[in-house]
Amino acid sequence: MDKLDVIDAITNGNYQLETTLGKLHILGSSCKDIQQRYGVREDGLYFIITTNGVVYQTFCDMTTAGGGWTLVASVHENNMYGKCTAGDRWSSQQGNNANNPDGDGTWANLKTFGTPEGATSDDYKNPGYYDIVGEDVSIWHVPNDTPVKKWSCDSILQYHTATKFLTGHGGNLLNLYKRLPVRYNAGRCPSNHGPSIPIVYDKGDAETTKNLYGPNARGQFVPGYITFRVFNYERGAMALCSGTKPVRCHTEHFCIGGGGYFPEGNPRQCGDFPGFDWNGYGTNRDWSASKAVSEAAVLIFYR
Amino acid sequence: MDKLDVIDAITNGNYQLETTLGKLHILGSSCKDIQQRYGVREDGLYFIITTNGVVYQTFCDMTTAGGGWTLVASVHENNMYGKCTAGDRWSSQQGNNANNPDGDGTWANLKTFGTPEGATSDDYKNPGYYDIVGEDVSIWHVPNDTPVKKWSCDSILQYHTATKFLTGHGGNLLNLYKRLPVRYNAGRCPSNHGPSIPIVYDKGDAETTKNLYGPNARGQFVPGYITFRVFNYERGAMALCSGTKPVRCHTEHFCIGGGGYFPEGNPRQCGDFPGFDWNGYGTNRDWSASKAVSEAAVLIFYR
Amino acid sequence: MDKLDVIDAITNGNYQLETTLGKLHILGSSCKDIQQRYGVREDGLYFIITTNGVVYQTFCDMTTAGGGWTLVASVHENNMYGKCTAGDRWSSQQGNNANNPDGDGTWANLKTFGTPEGATSDDYKNPGYYDIVGEDVSIWHVPNDTPVKKWSCDSILQYHTATKFLTGHGGNLLNLYKRLPVRYNAGRCPSNHGPSIPIVYDKGDAETTKNLYGPNARGQFVPGYITFRVFNYERGAMALCSGTKPVRCHTEHFCIGGGGYFPEGNPRQCGDFPGFDWNGYGTNRDWSASKAVSEAAVLIFYR
Numbered sequence: 010m011d012k013l014d015v016i017d018a019i020t021n022g023n024y025q026l027e028t029t030l031g032k033l034h035i036l037g038s039s040c041k042d043i044q045q046r047y048g049v050r051e052d053g054l055y056f057i058i059t060t061n062g063v064v065y066q067t068f069c070d071m072t073t074a075g076g077g078w079t080l081v082a083s084v085h086e087n088n089m090y091g092k093c094t095a096g097d098r099w100s101s102q103q104g105n106n107a108n109n110p111d112g113d114g115t116w117a118n119l120k121t122f123g124t125p126e127g128a129t130s131d132d133y134k135n136p137g138y139y140d141i142v143g144e145d146v147s148i149w150h151v152p153n154d155t156p157v158k159k160w161s162c163d164s165i166l167q168y169h170t171a172t173k174f175l176t177g178h179g180g181n182l183l184n185l186y187k188r189l190p191v192r193y194n195a196g197r198c199p200s201n202h203g204p205s206i207p208i209v210y211d212k213g214d215a216e217t218t219k220n221l222y223g224p225n226a227r228g229q230f231v232p233g234y235i236t237f238r239v240f241n242y243e244r245g246a247m248a249l250c251s252g253t254k255p256v257r258c259h260t261e262h263f264c265i266g267g268g269g270y271f272p273e274g275n276p277r278q279c280g281d282f283p284g285f286d287w288n289g290y291g292t293n294r295d296w297s298a299s300k301a302v303s304e305a306a307v308l309i310f311y312r
Numbered sequence: 313m314d315k316l317d318v319i320d321a322i323t324n325g326n327y328q329l330e331t332t333l334g335k336l337h338i339l340g341s342s343c344k345d346i347q348q349r350y351g352v353r354e355d356g357l358y359f360i361i362t363t364n365g366v367v368y369q370t371f372c373d374m375t376t377a378g379g380g381w382t383l384v385a386s387v388h389e390n391n392m393y394g395k396c397t398a399g400d401r402w403s404s405q406q407g408n409n410a411n412n413p414d415g416d417g418t419w420a421n422l423k424t425f426g427t428p429e430g431a432t433s434d435d436y437k438n439p440g441y442y443d444i445v446g447e448d449v450s451i452w453h454v455p456n457d458t459p460v461k462k463w464s465c466d467s468i469l470q471y472h473t474a475t476k477f478l479t480g481h482g483g484n485l486l487n488l489y490k491r492l493p494v495r496y497n498a499g500r501c502p503s504n505h506g507p508s509i510p511i512v513y514d515k516g517d518a519e520t521t522k523n524l525y526g527p528n529a530r531g532q533f534v535p536g537y538i539t540f541r542v543f544n545y546e547r548g549a550m551a552l553c554s555g556t557k558p559v560r561c562h563t564e565h566f567c568i569g570g571g572g573y574f575p576e577g578n579p580r581q582c583g584d585f586p587g588f589d590w591n592g593y594g595t596n597r598d599w600s601a602s603k604a605v606s607e608a609a610v611l612i613f614y615r
Numbered sequence: 616m617d618k619l620d621v622i623d624a625i626t627n628g629n630y631q632l633e634t635t636l637g638k639l640h641i642l643g644s645s646c647k648d649i650q651q652r653y654g655v656r657e658d659g660l661y662f663i664i665t666t667n668g669v670v671y672q673t674f675c676d677m678t679t680a681g682g683g684w685t686l687v688a689s690v691h692e693n694n695m696y697g698k699c700t701a702g703d704r705w706s707s708q709q710g711n712n713a714n715n716p717d718g719d720g721t722w723a724n725l726k727t728f729g730t731p732e733g734a735t736s737d738d739y740k741n742p743g744y745y746d747i748v749g750e751d752v753s754i755w756h757v758p759n760d761t762p763v764k765k766w767s768c769d770s771i772l773q774y775h776t777a778t779k780f781l782t783g784h785g786g787n788l789l790n791l792y793k794r795l796p797v798r799y800n801a802g803r804c805p806s807n808h809g810p811s812i813p814i815v816y817d818k819g820d821a822e823t824t825k826n827l828y829g830p831n832a833r834g835q836f837v838p839g840y841i842t843f844r845v846f847n848y849e850r851g852a853m854a855l856c857s858g859t860k861p862v863r864c865h866t867e868h869f870c871i872g873g874g875g876y877f878p879e880g881n882p883r884q885c886g887d888f889p890g891f892d893w894n895g896y897g898t899n900r901d902w903s904a905s906k907a908v909s910e911a912a913v914l915i916f917y918r
Binding site for chain 3: 335336356390393426430432456460
Binding site for chain 2: 090096131
């Protein structure tokens with residue numbers, strides 16, 4: 010008996026279900042593993058199994074730069090006016106509070122939440138975030154509430170690293186952020202910033218990246234990189250400058266995620282997209298980011 | 313090899329598990345699909361698979377009016393004293409705030425939460441809400457914390473539409489609410505109300521419906537309908553008048569769900585069951601709803 | 616065709632996946648059922664199926680005192696400075712409020728949340744909590760953010776009951792807490808306390824237990840028991856004194872979980888670990904608990 014027989018037994022020969030159910034029998038430890046094991050080339054949702062045997066579904070990008078990218082997380086700003094309120098899982102849902110310097114601690118703990126189909130409508134973190142051992146990171150900026158099938162097409166920016174830098178940081182972001190905690194006052198800008206890794210653009214370019222942020226913010230970074238764990242002038246911590254390398258320290262206007270305390274303008278910088286609305290929400294004036302990037306979820310892949 | 317052989321191999325011939333495991337091999341795109349494909353007549357939890365291949369479990373009502381109804385959501389008021397606080401996912405968990413006119417946006421986004429077994433103890437929304445293409449809606453009002461097996465028996469009210477109205481609104485509530493946003497100030501009462509669809513009662517009747525709401529509220533609606541996306545005098549938006557058609561505009565006392573801002577008595581009307589406690593919680597005096605309806609989850613099915 | 620053939624068909628003969636996938640074909644109504652049915656002796660994640668047919672994964676302790684223990688819940692204090700804020704699911708996420716005497720009601724409702732792999736980084740409650748019919752309870756105190764494979768080794772304390780007391784309380788904690796509600800002012804200390812069940816230590820002892828709590832708190836309890844549903848002097852309700860039997864009424868310094876209102880020092884006692892930080896967080900001075908127990912999740916098993 011082979012796989013097709015099993016599927017046939019279950020579907021009673023129905024064609025439409027057979028196609029979908031075929032995926033139930035494709036299972037690996039990551040999208041890369043699935044690609045190598047089964048020769049799969051189609052983007053979509055697949056079943057992944059962790060080292061401990063936990064089975065979950067997530068989206069695999071099977072095409073970009075050879076494919077094999079596993080979606081492990083999305084950072085979604087549910088309410089720019091909420092300052093470390095419900096839904097700010099990648100910074101803090103406990104208000105802006107110096108007593109809670111790690112915030113929710115999401116970058117360095119084993120908590121998971123959300124769903125792959127809802128990754129542009131909600132924060133998302135699956136077991137792959139801490140379980141998969143990868144080499145590189147890919148990021149897509151996808152407009153909020155976009156359905157899975159339109160993610161790639163509707164993305165405003167896509168890029169990936171190609172240096173295998175993750176190998177030197179424990180193979181995934183959990184291990185990276187355990188060593189480089191996203192914690193208020195755990196360091197200063199720029200001395201204690203984590204690595205800045207050059208990126209290859211798959212959609213958009215350095216110019217696109219630059220224009221997503223406010224005119225004043227553009228002088229604070231160089232596009233073409235992903236930078237991990239940075240601080241701002243007041244020692245507020247952020248997890249990810251997605252698309253940029255800071256050259257000055259007003260990092261809260263273009264970096265995302267964070268610890269639980271941002272001193273400046275308390276509580277105005279606290280949140281998953283910290284100071285993106287400093288001069289008004291979506292205005293793209295002065296320090297404020299564009300509406301496009303403010304309303305796009307940041308999808309994080311490993312390979 | 314047929315299905316029973318597979319089950320037998322897995323259960324080692326154990327009878328109790330065989331019965332339950334039989335359901336693992338019944339899989340369709342909706343409860344209606346399962347009913348048609350397998351001839352199933354028994355209410356209970358079944359596995360559904362979405363267009364993208366996501367597999368989830370939900371409750372199927374296989375008996376009412378021919379059966380084939382898929383539970384896609386429940387609206388559960390976790391704390392009537394909390395005004396747009398944690399747990400108010402069908403309105404806002406961000407407080408009463410004019411800057412957040414859509415609230416959590418749950419009616420028109422791809423976020424899912426909760427579980428079928430917990431649908432009377434917590435809010436629930438599964439992928440069927442946005443994935444299934446249905447024709448009609450069925451609603452059960454089930455007392456909080458009722459276990460699945462007692463839902464039907466303990467319901468205080470059950471009814472369904474029979475006009476296939478969903479076909480004209482994109483086949484599900486996601487598409488309906490994308491066109492008719494549940495957003496503060498997106499329209500006014502009654503000019504911009506969505507459709508009022510007549511209902512067939514499966515349990516209870518127009519009189520039962522009426523008595524669930526406050527004496528003053530009863531003059532504001534006609535029972536025997538489901539109405540979608542309405543406003544109140546102050547332009548607060550609500551998603552669903554379950555069992556009623558508003559004829560006047562104090563809709564907050566008998567309609568549920570909502571945007572993120574209700575001007576009157578700020579913040580007293582903000583929440584999943586907006587103004588149900590206007591004259592005291594569960595008093596059923598003046599404008600206040602009965603304890604029975606205030607403490608019953610609203611279960612939403614498609615067929 | 617037997618189980619190994621099915622696995623082989625799915626894995627295409629890959630050895631690593633075969634081992635992990637073997638578990639996909641081990642399924643029972645509890646860890647005890649799995650142990651008896653398949654003779655399994657290895658700790659780890661297994662698939663469980665509820666009476667209604669819901670399938671979920673959880674951790675099975677297959678070794679302690681004969682094994683067969685199902686992890687059904689964890690109580691995790693995400694932020695000791697948050698007083699009944701987001702993440703306080705075992706007390707209240709709605710603030711300290713006399714209008715909400717049951718708080719979130721988690722101990723006695725059908726809501727579930729969290730994941731087994733995340734049980735030390737987040738609150739966890741699975742369907743076994745209300746579905747399994749057990750006889751005894753086992754508890755592990757595991758440092759926050761410990762991965763599954765290190766739980767047992769890194770635990771600071773492990774113990775279990777051996778009197779089959781659950782049989783007299785409906786077979787699980789849902790039924791126990793339905794009869795003994797965790798509700799502010801539903802009784803008083805000590806007259807209305809629930810049962811105190813003697814424990815057998817699997818790691819640590821009475822002395823270890825004692826030292827985890829503040830010097831003043833140590834005079835308030837006798838170690839060597841699990842006590843269910845207690846009150847404090849002000850009639851605040853708590854669910855679980857894990858490791859202790861109260862002999863006086865300052866129970867908030869060593870008992871966990873709770874209703875939605877704690878009058879004393881409003882709101883300072885409201886939270887999953889109520890008054891553990893009364894004289895400073897983790898100081899272990901006066902009434903304050905140690906940092907070790909304040910930063911350890913309480914894992915609850917049934918057998």
